[in-house]
Amino acid sequence: MRASHTIRGNVFYAQSGGVTAVINASACGVIETARAHPDVIGKVYAGRNGILGALHEELIDTTKETAKSIAGLRQTPAGAFGSCRYKLQSAEDNPKQYQRLLDVFKAHNIRYFFYNGGGDSQDTANKVSQYGAQIGYPLQCIGVPKTVDNDLPFTDCCPGFGSVAKYVAVSTREAALDVASMCETSTKIFVLEVMGRHAGWIAAAGALAQEKSGDAPHIILLPEVPFQKTKFLKKVQQTVNNKGYCVIVVSEGAQYKDGSFLASASASAGGKDAFGHTQLGGVAPLVAAMIHAKFGYKYHWAVADYLQRAARHIASAIDVEQAYALGKAAVEFAVEGKNAVMPTIVRISDRPYRWKIGEAKLSRVANVERKMPKQFISADGFGITAAAKRYLAPLINGEDYPSYKNGLPQYVTLKNILVKQKLPKKW
Amino acid sequence: MRASHTIRGNVFYAQSGGVTAVINASACGVIETARAHPDVIGKVYAGRNGILGALHEELIDTTKETAKSIAGLRQTPAGAFGSCRYKLQSAEDNPKQYQRLLDVFKAHNIRYFFYNGGGDSQDTANKVSQYGAQIGYPLQCIGVPKTVDNDLPFTDCCPGFGSVAKYVAVSTREAALDVASMCETSTKIFVLEVMGRHAGWIAAAGALAQEKSGDAPHIILLPEVPFQKTKFLKKVQQTVNNKGYCVIVVSEGAQYKDGSFLASASASAGGKDAFGHTQLGGVAPLVAAMIHAKFGYKYHWAVADYLQRAARHIASAIDVEQAYALGKAAVEFAVEGKNAVMPTIVRISDRPYRWKIGEAKLSRVANVERKMPKQFISADGFGITAAAKRYLAPLINGEDYPSYKNGLPQYVTLKNILVKQKLPKKW
Numbered sequence: 031m032r033a034s035h036t037i038r039g040n041v042f043y044a045q046s047g048g049v050t051a052v053i054n055a056s057a058c059g060v061i062e063t064a065r066a067h068p069d070v071i072g073k074v075y076a077g078r079n080g081i082l083g084a085l086h087e088e089l090i091d092t093t094k095e096t097a098k099s100i101a102g103l104r105q106t107p108a109g110a111f112g113s114c115r116y117k118l119q120s121a122e123d124n125p126k127q128y129q130r131l132l133d134v135f136k137a138h139n140i141r142y143f144f145y146n147g148g149g150d151s152q153d154t155a156n157k158v159s160q161y162g163a164q165i166g167y168p169l170q171c172i173g174v175p176k177t178v179d180n181d182l183p184f185t186d187c188c189p190g191f192g193s194v195a196k197y198v199a200v201s202t203r204e205a206a207l208d209v210a211s212m213c214e215t216s217t218k219i220f221v222l223e224v225m226g227r228h229a230g231w232i233a234a235a236g237a238l239a240q241e242k243s244g245d246a247p248h249i250i251l252l253p254e255v256p257f258q259k260t261k262f263l264k265k266v267q268q269t270v271n272n273k274g275y276c277v278i279v280v281s282e283g284a285q286y287k288d289g290s291f292l293a294s295a296s297a298s299a300g301g302k303d304a305f306g307h308t309q310l311g312g313v314a315p316l317v318a319a320m321i322h323a324k325f326g327y328k329y330h331w332a333v334a335d336y337l338q339r340a341a342r343h344i345a346s347a348i349d350v351e352q353a354y355a356l357g358k359a360a361v362e363f364a365v366e367g368k369n370a371v372m373p374t375i376v377r378i379s380d381r382p383y384r385w386k387i388g389e390a391k392l393s394r395v396a397n398v399e400r401k402m403p404k405q406f407i408s409a410d411g412f413g414i415t416a417a418a419k420r421y422l423a424p425l426i427n428g429e430d431y432p433s434y435k436n437g438l439p440q441y442v443t444l445k446n447i448l449v450k451q452k453l454p455k456k457w
Numbered sequence: 458m459r460a461s462h463t464i465r466g467n468v469f470y471a472q473s474g475g476v477t478a479v480i481n482a483s484a485c486g487v488i489e490t491a492r493a494h495p496d497v498i499g500k501v502y503a504g505r506n507g508i509l510g511a512l513h514e515e516l517i518d519t520t521k522e523t524a525k526s527i528a529g530l531r532q533t534p535a536g537a538f539g540s541c542r543y544k545l546q547s548a549e550d551n552p553k554q555y556q557r558l559l560d561v562f563k564a565h566n567i568r569y570f571f572y573n574g575g576g577d578s579q580d581t582a583n584k585v586s587q588y589g590a591q592i593g594y595p596l597q598c599i600g601v602p603k604t605v606d607n608d609l610p611f612t613d614c615c616p617g618f619g620s621v622a623k624y625v626a627v628s629t630r631e632a633a634l635d636v637a638s639m640c641e642t643s644t645k646i647f648v649l650e651v652m653g654r655h656a657g658w659i660a661a662a663g664a665l666a667q668e669k670s671g672d673a674p675h676i677i678l679l680p681e682v683p684f685q686k687t688k689f690l691k692k693v694q695q696t697v698n699n700k701g702y703c704v705i706v707v708s709e710g711a712q713y714k715d716g717s718f719l720a721s722a723s724a725s726a727g728g729k730d731a732f733g734h735t736q737l738g739g740v741a742p743l744v745a746a747m748i749h750a751k752f753g754y755k756y757h758w759a760v761a762d763y764l765q766r767a768a769r770h771i772a773s774a775i776d777v778e779q780a781y782a783l784g785k786a787a788v789e790f791a792v793e794g795k796n797a798v799m800p801t802i803v804r805i806s807d808r809p810y811r812w813k814i815g816e817a818k819l820s821r822v823a824n825v826e827r828k829m830p831k832q833f834i835s836a837d838g839f840g841i842t843a844a845a846k847r848y849l850a851p852l853i854n855g856e857d858y859p860s861y862k863n864g865l866p867q868y869v870t871l872k873n874i875l876v877k878q879k880l881p882k883k884w
Contacts, residue, residue, distance in 0.1 A: 049638045051631075079641040107631050109638030116642050196864055203865060204478075204534050204767035211476045211536035214506040215543050220763060238865065314760075315739060333741075335759035336647060340631035343771055346864065426864035437623055437773065437853035438630060438665065 037168055038070055039141025041364075042084060043092075044077035046147030046154075046176075049109040050190030051197075051342040052353035053176050056146050057110060058103040059357025060174065061092050065100075070365050075138060075449060079112035081145075081154065085127065085457075087134050089449040102442030104354060105432040107342035110444050118154045121161050128161040130457045135169060137452040142170050142364045146357075148177035148188075152372060153396035159370040172360045173372030173392050176353075178339045180231035183398045184390035185374035187425055189356055190339065192349030195235030196426035197341040198224050198279070201334065203239035206246030206277045209330070213275035219266070219321050219329035222247075223314035224338060226281040229401045230254050232338075235422055236279035237414045246277035248412075251317070253283035254402050255411035257292055263324050265412055270327060280313050292316060343439050347428025352385070359387045383424030464595055465497055466568025468791075469511060470519075471504035472603075473574030473581075476536040477617030478624075478769040479780035480603050483573050484537060485530040486784025487601065488519050492527075497792050502565060502876060506539035508572075508581065512554065512884075514561050516876040529869030531781060532859035534769035537871050545581050548588050555588040557884045562596060564879045569597050569791045573784070575604035575615075579799060580823035586797040599787045600799030600819050603780075605766045607658035610825045611817035612801035614852055616783055617766065619776030622662030623853035624768040625651050625706070628761065630666035633673030633704045636757070640702035646693070646748050646756035649674075650741035651765060653708040656828045657681050659765075662849055663706035664841045673704035675839075678744070680710035681829050682838035684719055690751050692839055697754060707740050719743060770866050774855025779812070786814045810851030 043060050045053055057076070064071045076090040077083025083090070090111050092100070103110055121128045135143070145155040152173040162169035175182050180191035202222060209220040226232040230252030237250060248269040251257060269276040284292045293313040314331040322329055352375055359373035372395055376388035406418035414422075432439040470487050472480055484503070491498045503517040504510025510517065517538050519527070530537055548555045562570070572582040579600040589596035602609050607618035629649060636647040653659040657679030664677060675696040678684060696703040711719045720740040741758040749756055779802055786800035799822055803815035833845035841849075859866040 045638070049635055082641065106634070108634035112641055113638045114642040115639070199865060200770050201764050201768070203868065204769060205763040207533070207535035207868060208476055208763045208767040211472070211540045212542070214509065214539055215541040222764075312742060315742075330762050331760065332762035332764050333758065333760045334764065335757050336632040336635045337628050337649075337759050337761065337764075340635040341628070342631060343627050423863060428864065429858070429861055431856070431858070434856055436850060437855065438626060441630065441634060 037141050038072060039139050040072045041074040041142040041144060042077060042089070042135060042140045043074055043144045044080045044083060044146065045109040045111055045113040046080045046145060046151035047113060047115060048178065048339065049107070049113050050176060050178050050339050051107040051193040051345045052189050052350050053146060054103040054106045054108070054110050055350050055353035056174050056176060056189060056357035058100055059354040060144055060361055061100050063358040063361035067361065067365050071142065071361070072139065075140065076111040078446070078448065080114035080116065081118065082114045082116055083111070084131050084134050087451045087453050089138060090446045091449045094447045095444050099442050099444055104350065105342065106441040107340045110442070111446065117150050118157060121157060126457065128158065131158060132162060132165060132167055133453060133457070136167065138449065141168060142172070144172050144174055144360050146174040146176050148179070149182060149395065149397050149399065152392050156370055156392035156396050159392065170364050170367070170369040171392070172363050172368065173395065174356055174360045175372055175374065178232065179226055179229055181229040181399045181401070182395060183400045184395055186377040186385065187375050189349060189353035191231060192346035192352070192425035193341065194225065194232050194338050195238065195422060196346040197338045197344050198232055198235045198334070199238035199426055200344055202236045202247050202277065202279060205332065206239060209275045209277060216328055217330050218270050218275045218327040219278070219318060220275070221278045221280060221314045221318045221329065221331040223280050223282055223331070223333045226253060227283045228253055228399055230281050231402060233279050233281035234402060234406065234414045234418060235426070237419065238422055238426060244273070247279045248273065248276050249278045250413055251278065251280040251284040252402060252407065253281050253285055255407060256287035257284055259320070263321065266321055267325060278317065280317055282313055284313055342432055342441070345430050346426045347430040348383070348425055350430045355387060363389070380420045380424060383427065464568050465499060466566050467499040468501040468569040468571060469504060469516070469562060469567045470501055470571045471507045471510060471573065472536040472538055472540040473507045473572060473578035474540060474542060475605065475766065476540050477603060477605050477766050478534040478620040478772045479616050479777050480573060481530040481533045481535070481537050482777050482780035483601050483603060483616060483784035485527060486781040487571055487788055488527050490785040490788035494788065494792050498569065498788070499566065502567065503538040505873070505875065507541035507543065508545065509541050509543055510538070511558050511561050514878045514880050516565060517873045518876045521874045522871050526869050526871055531777065532769065533868040534767045537869070538873065544577050545584060548584060553884065555585065558585060559589065559592060559594055560880060560884070563594065565876065568595060569599070571599050571601055571787050573601040573603050575606070576609060576822065576824050576826065579819050583797055583819035583823050586819065597791050597794070597796040598819070599790050599795065600822065601783055601787045602799055602801065605659065606653055606656055608656040608826045608828070609822060610827045611822055613804040613812065614802050616776060616780035618658060619773035619779070619852035620768065621652065621659050621765050622665065622849060623773040624765045624771050625659055625662045625761070626665035626853055627771055629663045629674050629704065629706055632759065633666060636702045636704060643755055644757050645697050645702045645754040646705070646745060647702070648705045648707060648741045648745045648756065648758040650707050650709055650758070650760045653680065654710045655680055655826055657708050658829060660706050660708035661829060661833065661841045661845060662853070664846065665849055665853060671700070674706045675700065675703050676705045677840055678705065678707040678711040679829060679834065680708050680712055682834060683714035684711055686747070690748065693748055694752060705744065707744055709740055711740055769859055769868070772857050773853045774857040775810070775852055777857045782814060790816070807847045807851065810854065
């Protein structure tokens, strides 16, 4: 249904920030739904490398892709159009960027901007919406949530998280069986490093590997709980004494009381990203070496890094479904005439798991980080509570296997044909 | 069919060395087949923690497990009875060990010894066979091949390898899509470290991620090819210039011309294992930092470690089938009266892939490492040839998903009830 105040126009869709196993499922939801609303929506243009695609007038014409290719996005990880780490400044500090963006939108009759990203991106989408209103250009900006970190407010969960959570839970269960097999004469310590810069949601998901109390992982190091070396080493030793081995899941964002990252001390850590965030990594070898230095236990460690967020082969069916539904809802919001909002996931019940689409204002979403609540963290700080498990468990439910050929998943590669440029390159 | 010279007796089955995603599928093949030959075979005892289970007289009575549990082994990774890194000395150097082993075998009427492991284990099985003959105790020792390293001779491939190969190929394809999405403004380098101490089979399997020439991985660092820093960095730069990013798969065993491991220079490397092998790990961060120091490219790296060899969730169907078939064949060999042999995989054709069970003498298998042949390594040393791909491709074919409950794979836990001990603990 077309709202009376909508204007038929084209869509600009962009992927932003770190990609996920299901961000393309959201793209699929946006494009398929847009195609179903030809009365309101003309073409869907996707930004080549996210918002840069708008600034550089590099617009991918998704109408050149077959329905089969677009459907294939649902089972393809990472960003099919390219993503970017690039944050617009405020319109006051850098009005030229906004002017350019709107010039490109005008030149291509773009009336709808769907920004598929995390907190930074929702902030940008909000600013673009404000700028459009300011200059009197009719533009509807709708956020499509995405982040493996699960740290956006107002939505019960974030697309991308459920699949990483499933990857981490499955991998932890598997690796724990391995070390349990080896511990008598060999490896007694296994440390798995997972993502999550400031929020421990991903590390917490490792606990889903437990079937009963005392199962691996025995220790989870969350960014929300200041790291205490002595207490940690004592727990490791107790676990090895009781179980014969100890499995640890550590968040890349694990930190000391003063807020400094454990990973900062690691020689393997790199520089800073475009947002000024420190590039983390290498906390697993550090933690393993710390244990070895104290007790001499033989150890193994793994750093999952991109493998975890790209692991479409073990994606959560719920996550895929929600990612698609949020892309679809974003288009429906636009068709209904909404602006500066983001569709969200609203949980109706845990068991059976039921959810629906909700709505949040972009102005409220922007740049708010949702950490693990205190009641989700166990008393000793090394695990999660039953409440946390009730929250997490449904998000990894169901398998949504991609199709395979010759033993490998068949991920689509789009043609990504650019629209003819209309504006000068320089701005 | 029972050979005339076989004696009805019990089985001792032991898992040895690093476990795999499919070693339990071999156990399943052994136990199910043994149960089908009650005329020859009594009970299957499994060693608790491998050969140590015999030395310590810790024999797990598999007859206490239900048919359903045993069938569940086929889809359960790691070693269900525990494995160990423990190598018997020669009978000349330490005859007591052999005497103890045979005392335990005699006490429990064990007439069949199935040793499920790599080269070291086949060597042990051979020595035990010789010792049995020497003291006139009728004992048939049959090896069951297993190693993710794929470095056993005489068999076309080794159970465990195909599943790791599939994990590495799938993960490389997925992570490559991720970095391709990010490279415009962020990560340009992704390094995945995989197992393979002396043989590059696992790293080579990364190349299966390529659909066409030029696809990721762009560089594979094999232990067989001495690492040349300047040549490597030049190739990285060329790749980033041409593709915008560069994906590297590096073997933990990558080494310099003088045979020293790159990983030895890494602060993350640990000590030595029970066989005196250096514990490797941490070559990915080292390689990534090397690139960063030269070009400043933003990088990510992953170390798959146990995740790769425990990844039953993405096991190769061919690998599972062969692991089971080799366990089955080992029992059939025993029933036919064979001794000091190992069933092998014989390849009949590449396309369509056809294979059958063959046979190798343990005396010839023991302690021979099979590296990648020269004709499998590309001219520049950074990749593999079409011949290598023809060899590798069938080994990752087919998916054999475990069953799931609540979003997690259902791996079996056995009761592992020990047989009553009959001998003194001290020996």
